[in-house]
Amino acid sequence: MPAKPDTAVTLTHRAIALRATDPAAARNLLGVALAEDDEYEPAWRWLAELVTDDAERLFCLNRAYAIKADRATDRARKALRGVQPTPPPEARDVVEPPRPDPVDPTPARRGKPKVLLAAGAVVLVALTAVGVWTTVGQATGTPxxxxxxxxxxxxxxxxxxxxxxxxxxxxxxxxxxxxxxxxxxxxxxxxxxxxxxxxxxxxxxxxxxxxxxxxxxxxxxxxxxxxxxxxxxxxxxxxxxxxxxxxxxxxxxxxxxxxxGDRTQGDFLAVYAAEVLGADKVAVIHDDHASGRSAQAAFAESYRQFGEVVATVPVTDDPRAAIERVKGFAPGTPVLLATESRHGVALVKGLRDAGVDAPILGIASLGTKSFHDALGGVTENLHLATPMAHDSxxxxxxxxxxxxxxxxxxxxxxxxxxxxxxxxxxxxxxxxxxxxxxxxxxxxxxxxxxxxxxxxxxxxxxxxxxxxxxYFTPSGSAQMPVSFVTSDGTRLVSTPVQLTIYEPPSPEVLAADLANGTVIAIGDRYLTRRQVVATGINLNEVRDLDTRDGTYFMDFFLWLKYTGPHTAADVQFVNAVKPDLKLGEPLRDVTDESGTYRLYRVADRFKNGFEFRRFPFDRQHLKVVLQNRTMTADDVVYVTDKEILNQPPEHHLRSGADAEATINDIPNWLATSARFFQRTVGSSDALGDGSAAGTADGIYYSQYTGEVEIVRDTLPFLLKNLLPLLLLISVTYLSLFFKGSESAAPVSMGVTAILSTAVLLNNVTSQLPSVSYTVALEWGYYAFILLAAGCVLIAMLRKRLSSVRRDDAERRLARAARVGYPAYLLAVVATYLAVFA
Incomplete structure (x- = not known):
């Protein structure tokens, strides 16, 4: 393998390894790492551990904390309070040199104290508001x-x-x-x-x-x-x-x-090889260390009840001997690779170059995109185990x-x-x-x-x-199914047939399912086949959004690809306004040796629960959710078709009926993204079935969701709805410039502003349903109502001070109010920017 270039990360790891035996060399390596990347926080932190001078240690801790505000680093800095930080020799090359003194300094002009005081007050209020917001929710307990x-x-x-x-x-x-x-x-x-x-x-x-x-x-x-x-x-x-x-x-x-764990993985691989691939013989190549031997042994034990493991071949850094041995077996004999990726790539390429075109199975260490990409196109007839299939x-x-x-x-x-x-x-x-x-x-x-x-x-x-x-098995291993992926030439996708763990609701049901072959017993585990339906949604139009009742109109193409019974296409839309909405007749219906392809067009109203806490800065999600009418998640799962996975994200926002148009036809809203995904829903309860008592089973369904995220076009909305409020703010501010003895007009202006604001708020929120919480915009209106009430109170206090001839106090109050008014508004705006920008 070519030598990897030194990076800040690799240099820091080398320094860590040397810190006990050769601290001077470790410090030098950290200096080189910082020269590579002076923003790499671990290098500063480790250099702080290795330096012996407190001033140098504090300098390193300060730089580390500036990059990442870590609580442990902060505590170490505070312990050195009073020390003047000095850069250590290893880090001086990454410290900015001092600037020269100016040749002809210009005397600083003295500002007006009152102007500076007013500006400072505004900034202080704004920073206080932002500071209060940013500190809310911070953890303060012991780590x-x-x-x-x-x-x-x-x-x-x-x-x-x-x-x-x-x-x-x-x-x-x-x-x-x-x-x-x-x-x-x-x-x-x-x-x-x-x-x-x-x-x-x-x-x-x-x-x-x-x-x-x-x-x-x-x-x-x-x-x-x-x-x-x-x-x-x-x-x-x-x-x-x-x-x-x-x-x-x-x-x-x-x-x-x-x-x-390997026991679960071995069971799934054995059943997949025997029942899905139809193999009665398998050759195994495995790494000769604990992980490889464990995976090989678990598979061999599980496969024993289905067929014969014809060879168990350990592999070293040179895979040629293993390839030569496997090449001599009967054509079509599947090969299981219980290896890490570094050996797996060489083995797959070597087997294909040697003319072995049989199915190649792989354990979970090979079920990754990086392994697939490293094969360089030699990806045919792969069947890889994985905990995570990206299309599902x-x-x-x-x-x-x-x-x-x-x-x-x-x-x-x-x-x-x-x-x-x-x-x-x-x-x-x-x-x-x-x-x-x-x-x-x-x-x-x-x-x-x-x-x-x-x-x-x-x-x-x-x-x-x-x-x-x-959840865990009695031995502590996660009880989860093994997914199988294969290559479509460009990426890993779910295989057409999957297996899942079967938990029988009763001995009678188990006996019947074993007898008819829908359930496979392997050791103390039961597995069942699951039909995989590659699902695609191409949106045409989204319109007629009604935020009060949470409904909208969606027009889209839907296609289903599958092998096996056509009950996979018997789906319903669980969030349709019409509970009996059906797919109807397909626009295309093709069945051949590769499977079935059905294309439908659906155009109707759907519904979803909306969240308005951030109104009018809210984001809403318009969904269409389909689910099989009769088959549970043990029988069928809907995954994203490769055609969707191969499209760039922006393509999902173009209409499938008109390539020149967007899907969004909702005024004052912008469509930002579209996602397509599956999920499993249901209940783990027996649901009234007395024969299921004591089991952990229930009824679960696989659902497939197309989701469009929309956001309000906020600027036009705010201009339209806040302009009257801005005029009220200006008029109310003028009330602070009346004479203190003239209180009637300022009080009247303040009261009128409060009443007008209440009317404006009601008009703005009339488009929302009845919600029990306060939305974001309401807080702004409430803040102004509080401000207007404060103006009324100030007018009354100024009138009182004038009547008792405390003119100096009245003038100070007026000046403070005229400065505090915009400072308060600035703090409110800053808070909104901090929270919603």
């Missing part, structure tokens, strides 16, 4: 520490980086919302380099420091197994987002997994994936999602079980956290995670 341990410099640094990104992105959201129960959450990141000895050392360090509530990690099976007994002895729970080894959670009651993401998961790509410049691997789930499920237990989060009682909190995770044993106690309901 909650969570550790993330992954191979940041290990076998697959890019995957480990996604683990950290998934956690850090979520933590930023949590801390911005005030933390957990008023406590900020701080992430402690450790790099075990996917090495067992390093993993043990880090686990001992975490236990010794005694700060961490729970651990997210480690990244691979071998390091997780090495650290597990250390965490268990200390009573610390760990949740791995990516290590699949079955022995990990089996051997420790403190280790959990936020994705499926739910609405929140799709929004998360878009935000992730916007933040980091590339789409997320599934590892980022499962790492986010590992963080969220732990914090879910923290909040629902009301942990004390006091450093003095951390041992008790850890025990209650483990008990809370253990109690999440079925769908009724599941946590609504990013990839679906998250």
């Amino acid at each position: 909650v520490h969570i550790a993330l341990v992954a191979g940041l410099t290990g076998r697959d640094p890019a995957t480990a980086a996604d683990l950290e990104r998934g956690v850090r992105m979520r933590l930023d959201e949590i801390n911005a919302d005030g933390g957990v129960a008023g406590h900020p959450v701080e992430l402690l990141v450790y790099d075990d380099a996917d090495q067992v000895d390093q993993a043990e050392r880090i686990a001992e360090e975490i236990v010794r420091e005694d700060r961490v509530l729970y651990v997210i990690g480690h990244g691979v099976t071998s390091t997780s197994l090495a650290a597990a007994p250390i965490y268990r002895a200390a009573g610390i729970s760990a949740i791995t987002p990516s290590a699949g080894g079955s022995g990990l959670t089996d051997s420790s009651d403190h280790y959990f997994r936020s994705m499926f 993401l739910s609405g929140p998961a799709l929004k998360w994936a878009e935000d992730f790509e916007h933040r980091y410049g590339e789409p997320p691997r599934w590892h980022a999602a499962t790492a986010r789930q590992a963080l969220n499920v732990g914090l879910h237990v923290v909040t629902t079980h009301h942990l004390g989060l006091d450093p003095a009682t951390i041992a008790d909190d850890r025990e209650r956290l483990r008990d809370g995770l253990t109690a999440m044993k079925d769908k009724k106690n599941a946590f609504p995670a990013l990839l679906g309901p998250l």
Whole structure:
């Protein structure tokens, strides 16, 4: 492999590794890292740890805090209060040099004190308003520490980086919302380099420091197994987002997994190979380390009841021997790759070059876009397991994936999602079980956290995670299905047939389903086939929005692609105004050996609940939601068709009936985006079925949603509706310039302004339904009513001061009011800008 260029990140990692043995070299490396990127906060933070002079330490901490306002960094800065910061030698090259003194300085002109005082008052009021708003919701309690341990410099640094990104992105959201129960959450990141000895050392360090509530990690099976007994002895729970080894959670009651384990993956792969691909023989190539051996063993054990594993071939850095051995098997014999991506790419290319055109199956480590893209077009007949198929993401998961790509410049691997789930499920237990989060009682909190995770044993106690309901098997592994993806030539898409976990409602129903072949028993697990329907929506027009009753008209093309029975096309629109709205006859209906394609056109009124708290800065979502009439999510799932995935986002806002027109025909609103996603809805209750008592099953349906986001064209709206209010503001301000003895006119003007504002507010909000909360615009009107009432009060006070001949006090009050009036208005405007801009 070509040598990777040194970056601030890699140089900092090298410095961290040297900090104990050669601190001087470590400091030099950090200086080079900062020369590469002086905005890389970890380099400043580590340099602060290595310098020996307090002045230099404070300088580094100040630079780190300026880049990222971290509470731990701030506490370290405050501990050095009174020290004059000085840049250390390693960082002087990145410090801006001082400017020369001016040659001919111009004497500063003295301003008028009263003008400066008035301007200062205005700025102070505005800054106070913004400051109050920005401090609301900030966490002020003692930090909650969570550790993330992954191979940041290990076998697959890019995957480990996604683990950290998934956690850090979520933590930023949590801390911005005030933390957990008023406590900020701080992430402690450790790099075990996917090495067992390093993993043990880090686990001992975490236990010794005694700060961490729970651990997210480690990244691979071998390091997780090495650290597990250390965490268990200390009573610390760990949740791995990516290590699949079955022995990990089996051997420790403190280790959990936020994705499926190798045993579950082996069952799904075995059934898929036998029942979907129809294979009675499979060859297995696996990595010769703990992760690869565990995945291979789990598959071999599961596949034993369906057919024969004809070969088990370990692979090294040179895959040619494994390829030569597999090449000699009967044509068409599927090959399972239980390897990491670095070996998988070479194996797939080598097998295809050797003429092996049989199906290639892959474990979850290969089920990523990066693996697919690395194959360079050699993607035919791939069947890869994954926890996350991008075309079947739910609405929140799709929004998360878009935000992730916007933040980091590339789409997320599934590892980022499962790492986010590992963080969220732990914090879910923290909040629902009301942990004390006091450093003095951390041992008790850890025990209650483990008990809370253990109690999440079925769908009724599941946590609504990013990839679906998250709950654990008795051994601590996430009970979730394995998705299968294949390549359409440009991207990974869901295979036409999926498998899902079947939870029988009663022994009688189970016996019947086993007998008719709809359910497959494998070990102590039951699986059933699920029909996948590739679904596409092409919007033509959105119009006739009625915000009072939450209805709108949508015209769109809908197509369904599937293999199997036509009941997949028997759908209803759950949010249609007409409850019996049907698809009608298809415009096109084609069935051939590749499957069925049906195209429909739908034009009718739909409804959705609207949220007006931010009115008139609100964003509304116009949805059309379809669901099968009779088949549950165990039988059919609707996913986004590849034709939609291949389109740029702006294409979704062009009319399918007229390529020159936009879909938006709603006056005073702008269409900003359109999304298409699936979700599963239902209930985990027995729903009155006495035979289902004691099960965690229920009725769940797969829904598919097309969603258009619209925003008000705010500027014309504000100009039209706020112009009368601006005139009232001007007139009311003039009331402050009357003589103090003339109170009748100012009082009358203030009262008239209050009454007129109430009428204006009623006219503006008349287009809204009856809501129990105060919308954003109402707060502005209320602020002016309060201001007008203040003007009335000031007029009365000035009249009183004039009548007792306290003219100086009256004049001071008048001047203060004339300055305070615009300052108050500026503070209100600044608050609105801060909240809604």
